[in-house]
Amino acid sequence: xxxxxxxxxxxxxxxxxxxxxxxxxxxxxxxxxxxxxxxxxxxxxxxxxxxxxxxxxxxxxxxxxxxxxxxxxxxxxxxxxxxxxxxxxxxxxxxxxxxxxxxxxxxxxxxxxxxxxxxxxxxxxxxxxxxxxxxxxxxxxxxxxxxxxxxxxxxxxxxxxxxxxxxxxxxxxxxxxxxxxxxxxxxxxxxxxxxxxx
Amino acid sequence: xxxxxxxxxxxxxxxxxxxxxxxxxxxxxxxxxxxxxxxxxxxxxxxxxxxxxxxxxxxxxxxxxxxxxxxxxxxxxxxxxxxxxxxxxxxxxxxxxxxxxxxxxxxxxxxxxxxxxxxxxxxxxxxxxxxxxxxxxxxxxxxxxxxxxxxxxxxxxxxxxxxxxxxxxxxxxxxxxxxxxxxxxxxxxxxxxxxxxxxxxxxxxxxxxxxxxxxxxxxxxxxxxxxxxxxxxxxxxxxxxxxxxxxxxxxxxxxxxxxxxxxxxxxxxxxxxxxxxxxxxxxxxxxxxxxxxxxxxxxxxxxxxxxxxxxxxxxxxxxxxxxx
Numbered sequence: 001x002x003x004x005x006x007x008x009x010x011x012x013x014x015x016x017x018x019x020x021x022x023x024x025x026x027x028x029x030x031x032x033x034x035x036x037x038x039x040x041x042x043x044x045x046x047x048x049x050x051x052x053x054x055x056x057x058x059x060x061x062x063x064x065x066x067x068x069x070x071x072x073x074x075x076x077x078x079x080x081x082x083x084x085x086x087x088x089x090x091x092x093x094x095x096x097x098x099x100x101x102x103x104x105x106x107x108x109x110x111x112x113x114x115x116x117x118x119x120x121x122x123x124x125x126x127x128x129x130x131x132x133x134x135x136x137x138x139x140x141x142x143x144x145x146x147x148x149x150x151x152x153x154x155x156x157x158x159x160x161x162x163x164x165x166x167x168x169x170x171x172x173x174x175x176x177x178x179x180x181x182x183x184x185x186x187x188x189x190x191x192x193x194x195x196x197x198x
Numbered sequence: 199x200x201x202x203x204x205x206x207x208x209x210x211x212x213x214x215x216x217x218x219x220x221x222x223x224x225x226x227x228x229x230x231x232x233x234x235x236x237x238x239x240x241x242x243x244x245x246x247x248x249x250x251x252x253x254x255x256x257x258x259x260x261x262x263x264x265x266x267x268x269x270x271x272x273x274x275x276x277x278x279x280x281x282x283x284x285x286x287x288x289x290x291x292x293x294x295x296x297x298x299x300x301x302x303x304x305x306x307x308x309x310x311x312x313x314x315x316x317x318x319x320x321x322x323x324x325x326x327x328x329x330x331x332x333x334x335x336x337x338x339x340x341x342x343x344x345x346x347x348x349x350x351x352x353x354x355x356x357x358x359x360x361x362x363x364x365x366x367x368x369x370x371x372x373x374x375x376x377x378x379x380x381x382x383x384x385x386x387x388x389x390x391x392x393x394x395x396x397x398x399x400x401x402x403x404x405x406x407x408x409x410x411x412x413x414x415x416x417x418x419x420x421x422x423x424x425x426x427x428x429x430x431x432x433x434x435x436x437x438x439x440x441x442x443x444x445x446x447x448x449x450x451x452x453x454x455x456x457x458x459x460x461x462x463x464x465x466x467x468x469x470x471x472x473x474x475x476x477x478x479x480x481x482x483x484x485x486x487x488x489x490x491x492x493x494x495x496x497x498x499x500x501x502x503x504x505x506x507x508x509x510x511x512x513x514x515x516x517x518x519x520x521x522x
Contacts, residue, residue: 024250031251032258057212064251131489134263135502152227153263154506159228174228178220185216185259 027071034079035067039189042087049091059094063087130188137187141180148176149184212252219252223260265488314338315355318470318494320448328362329369334388334448335470335493343367356388358446363401375408376427385419386446397424397442407432451493457486460503460520471496478521482509 042063046056066086067076076082138146144166151162152173163170209217222239225231243250315321315333323331325341327348333339337355341348346366350359352373361369363382371378371387373394378387383401388394396405398419405417405425414432417425422436447454453470455463461483464475470493477483485507491499500511500518512519 028250028254031254036255036258054210058210061212061215061248061251064255065247068247068251129490130262130265131487131502131506134265135505137263138505149263153260154508159230170228174221174224177227178217178224181220181223181256181260182216184263185256188259188262189255 022072022075027068030071030075031068035083036189038080038083043190045087059090063090133188137184141183145176145180148173149180152177215248215252219256223256311341317472330360332358332449352387352389354389358386360384377406379404393426393428395426399439399442448493453491453493455487455489457488459483460485463487467496467499474517476517476519478519482520482522
């Protein structure tokens, strides 16, 4: 099995704006190292402050896109504060667009002290807890999907070997693995039981 | 390529986006990836921030999941040895522990108070002078004031000392033949019957290697220093304070493993639980593990070992037997 980590900056496909000082590779590294570990806290924040749970994932994605847009100009110095003020601004925008806006809701949101009371997820805490999160992620996969992920990621078998062993097509293996990747990301970065019962 | 492999008519925008990104990532990991595939992926990524964010997130999680694979094979020698030292050192951290080895050769004192914890126990002693002694599992200490000296015998186990320094009333921990003298400090002492280990987290202590002679007869420790003394050897290493703090995770009821062998992890669990983990074969014993467990999480540990390490775990009456 070969693995690649596409490095856009060195491959000439760099979508950064002309004159921007931040390369895509730098923005990528920042996003993975500093933004993703905030995901659990960010999700909790959104849930606490937004009434419709089905929109949370979309908000998270929007916040990431906005954060990346800014980082392409200049990498924020204080990522956590930056990400949470982005989140708050987005919620305020959305509240103002709602047809019936409880005015107190906006005021309340604006006065929020951004997750200031929560201890920050530092990188080492995150890393230490990772095994448990990965374990939780595996537990939440449907059996066939789990089998494909384990054979792929832990046993390191090729797509063809996995297909042979599971008695399904290579495309079916790829579908199982793809679904597993989505759950892994939700559990590794989000809340360990975010998917439970879903 | 599109997300046609997954039909999700009711999916949200993000679910569709993730499905599409995951399809790319799964394909990039399938083993038949060409330069042309690569440039197609790059073109897709360049199309929007939404694509990049979704793909990077899945890719990062997938690459973290490689840790699951790393657990299956003993890491290279160089990687394994350092943490092995660390675990023993850190776990043992207290200099005072070194003192505890065998009965008190030092002084027989008039009035002593004895405190102990059973297996799985954890107790904090608050002394009237503001000092604190935290006893880990299966630990016994005796306290006395002898000629103005505050004296503690660590008869067995492990204790963490946070001492209010007082030059007029020195604080001394005795573990077996060894003596640790506090000079204003936080330190850990552990006596596992073969080795006494002392780790200094803050301040200064002096370690006295009992009736031994040689260059390490007495050692002044600085923060981060870890001493290990056995019947025939003494060594001092320096560790990052952060790592030593990890070794104090028992104060929060946790065991933290970092490339720890299954054998060492089992030994750690066994200090805290009546239900023992037996690693029945040497191949399994050499597998390594990273992670954080409750000190009483023997069953959880068994489940994780089955799943992650692929070992066989047999749950007998009062023990868990691990084999390949």
